[in-house]
Amino acid sequence: MNDNDxxxxxxxxxxxxxxxxxxxxxxxxxxxAYVRLGEVCTREDIEEAVxxxxxxxxxAGMKNSFDMRSVRGYLSVIAQxxxxxxxxxxxxxxxxxxxxxxxxxxxxxxxxxxxxxxxxKQLGEPDSFIFIRKxxxxxxxxxxxxxxxxxxxxxxxxxxxxxxxxxxxxxxxxI
Amino acid sequence: xxxxxxxxxxxxxxxGAHRLNDEFAExxxxxxxxxxxxxxxxxxxxxxxxxEMKETMTTKKTRRHSxxxxxxxxxxxxxxxxxxxxxxxxxxxxKENVEHYIKNGEQLxxxxxxxNIQAQTDDLRFTVDTLLSDGHQAYGVLTVEHIGDKxxxxxxxxxxxxxxxxxxxxxxxxxNWGGDAYIDGTEKAGQTRQIICIDLTGVDTQRDVKxxxxxxxxxxxFYGSGKLTGQKDNxxxxxxxxxxxxxxxxxxVENIDLYDSEGRKVTLSEFEIYSSEVMWEDTSSTKNALxxxxxxxxxxxxxxxxxxxxxxTYSYITFNKLVNTDDISGVEINGIExxx
Numbered sequence: 001m002n003d004n005d006x007x008x009x010x011x012x013x014x015x016x017x018x019x020x021x022x023x024x025x026x027x028x029x030x031x032x033a034y035v036r037l038g039e040v041c042t043r044e045d046i047e048e049a050v051x052x053x054x055x056x057x058x059x060a061g062m063k064n065s066f067d068m069r070s071v072r073g074y075l076s077v078i079a080q081x082x083x084x085x086x087x088x089x090x091x092x093x094x095x096x097x098x099x100x101x102x103x104x105x106x107x108x109x110x111x112x113x114x115x116x117x118x119x120x121k122q123l124g125e126p127d128s129f130i131f132i133r134k135x136x137x138x139x140x141x142x143x144x145x146x147x148x149x150x151x152x153x154x155x156x157x158x159x160x161x162x163x164x165x166x167x168x169x170x171x172x173x174x175i
Numbered sequence: 176x177x178x179x180x181x182x183x184x185x186x187x188x189x190x191g192a193h194r195l196n197d198e199f200a201e202x203x204x205x206x207x208x209x210x211x212x213x214x215x216x217x218x219x220x221x222x223x224x225x226x227e228m229k230e231t232m233t234t235k236k237t238r239r240h241s242x243x244x245x246x247x248x249x250x251x252x253x254x255x256x257x258x259x260x261x262x263x264x265x266x267x268x269x270k271e272n273v274e275h276y277i278k279n280g281e282q283l284x285x286x287x288x289x290x291n292i293q294a295q296t297d298d299l300r301f302t303v304d305t306l307l308s309d310g311h312q313a314y315g316v317l318t319v320e321h322i323g324d325k326x327x328x329x330x331x332x333x334x335x336x337x338x339x340x341x342x343x344x345x346x347x348x349x350x351n352w353g354g355d356a357y358i359d360g361t362e363k364a365g366q367t368r369q370i371i372c373i374d375l376t377g378v379d380t381q382r383d384v385k386x387x388x389x390x391x392x393x394x395x396x397f398y399g400s401g402k403l404t405g406q407k408d409n410x411x412x413x414x415x416x417x418x419x420x421x422x423x424x425x426x427x428v429e430n431i432d433l434y435d436s437e438g439r440k441v442t443l444s445e446f447e448i449y450s451s452e453v454m455w456e457d458t459s460s461t462k463n464a465l466x467x468x469x470x471x472x473x474x475x476x477x478x479x480x481x482x483x484x485x486x487x488t489y490s491y492i493t494f495n496k497l498v499n500t501d502d503i504s505g506v507e508i509n510g511i512e513x514x515x
Contacts, residue, residue: 018224022217027208028199030216047212051219055287058224060189063423073192076199080184085266103183113191120198132198136183139202147205 003071010066018058021071028072029053029079035139036083040090049086053079080136101163102135109170119169127162134159267291269318272368273304275361276316277446278496288427290315294388294418298325299335301388303371303422308380309444310426311451313373314493319388321365330367335390338414339373342383342421347407347414349373372493373424376451380424387416431500433513441490441513443506445497450490465492466507468514474507 001009001024010017033046033053041049056078061068068074106116120128126148133139133147145155187195208216267273267280267289274280283289283305292303300322306315319335321328339348351371362368407413430444441450448465466474477494492508505514 015221015224019217019221022220023213026213026216027206028203030208030212031203031206047216047219051216051223054216054220055223058220059287068189068193070193070196072199072203073194073196074189076195077184077187077189077192080187084182084184089266100183106183106186111186113186113188116186117191117194120195128198129201132195133202136187136195136198137202 006071007066007068010061014058014062014066017066018054021057021075022054025072025075026050026054029075032076032079032137033083033086035137035143036080036087037090040087045086045090049082050079053082056082076136100135102131102166105163105167105170109167109173111170115170115173119166119173122169123162123165127158127165130155130158131162131166267304268293268302269304269316269366269368272318272366273316275368276370276495277305277307282497290422292386292420292422294386294420295322296388296390296417298323299330299388299390299417301335301337301386301418301420303386303420306371306422306424307428307446308375308424308426309428309430309442309447309449310380311375311430311442311444311449312447312491313371313375313424314446315371317369317371319367319369320363325365327365330365334367335388337371338387338389338416339384340387340414341379342385345385345414348378348384370493372491375424378424380426383421383423385419385421387414387419389416428497429500431503431515433505433515435511435513439513441506441508443498443500443503443513445500447491447493448506448508453490464509467498467503468505468507468512469502470504472504 001020006017006021006024009020029050030046033049037046037049053075057071057075060074060078105111111119120131123131130144130148133144134141141155141159142152145152148155150158192199266284268291270280270284273283273289277283288305288307290303290306292306294301298321300320302318302320304316304318306313308314317337319330320326321330337351339351340346341348351373428445430442433441433443435441439450439452441448464478466476466478468474505512507513
């Protein structure tokens, strides 16, 4: 079932649609939550966060009649925001996540959402995948390297070169 | 231009996220979940959504939070909007501020009553931390804080103001701002907090509203800064604002009607006693003015312990903790009993 089918179902029968969304995306949302919360939460707390994320998605959809272009995209944003919030709640040693290199580049260039997405897309594959994994979902380099079947040193150099490229793209666009 | 670092999670919006679908899909390629995990999550979600679970509800889980969302239809109806700048978490951004006025922070979170509706200017961030509505009044907690270069700098409740209008037409509903009565020296540096209290008489709560925030600078007038909305308030003064957030005033807490021996009605909700008429005197100066009556007829004096505010003119008394209306059979106000 693709996102359009899911959205149709959600609009026709929200509860059935919600069930279908959970069936389809629970592995995905669990992965997002596990990457962000795995070090500070129990598995049970992570599952709780995942169910809260689906509930937020459902409530948001009920509010706007599921007027959204992508279930996956919508869930991704809600999941990230909620997981960061939960991270802050559970993290005892370090109450905040540091701003990462990409976020600092964005700040330096006053980048907006469209420009950032354009720039990430311009990186091409697999670098755009790496960047979203690392900087959006917060996945660790070694885990990204393992999942993408490359060495960690290769990944590190791709990240480094990608950051330079991204900085250049954003600067050019700013001009 | 705002050059403060911004979280990617905040920069990527729900409306723009679809453009990253390929990247998100790639990330999900190796995502795995066991049948049992999926079943637990599905059961939890559906239970929270107040939906009827057929098979999954009867399976074997006894989860730590399994009973947290009893009566969840209330929370499921809470407005959680994906509009820009407005989103909701289950965790408060300023829990200590919420609990300064409403002690049941955990309960509010569990019931999805953490609103976390935000809007900001270059140097001020406004957060409606929670917004409860019993259909008669909306009652919430607002935190305002300096950000950016001004982060941590002193902020007064008189430095800003809030106007509430209908989201669809901009039509004026009310102004709402704090007074120095809310300042008690326990605020965080660069931050203020206050109660928002909105009389819903004549307000169509089915329509979304906008909170229009503005600084009270530089003119010193409540209408002195920000953009014109094109609307005017009840005194024909143009409404200005600098940032806005959308919210819902739909009923999201329980209430019950109570009557005295002459048939006069008051409403007891989870956060207040309300009457549309002038029905009682200043309870703060009247001994034993307010008592809650439980199912067994026992009376608990709340006058000096559980009240955050009162209004004589159209009569409400707000509590500093949620009241379980199921456990209450009535109230006594200045010696007069109001019962179910």
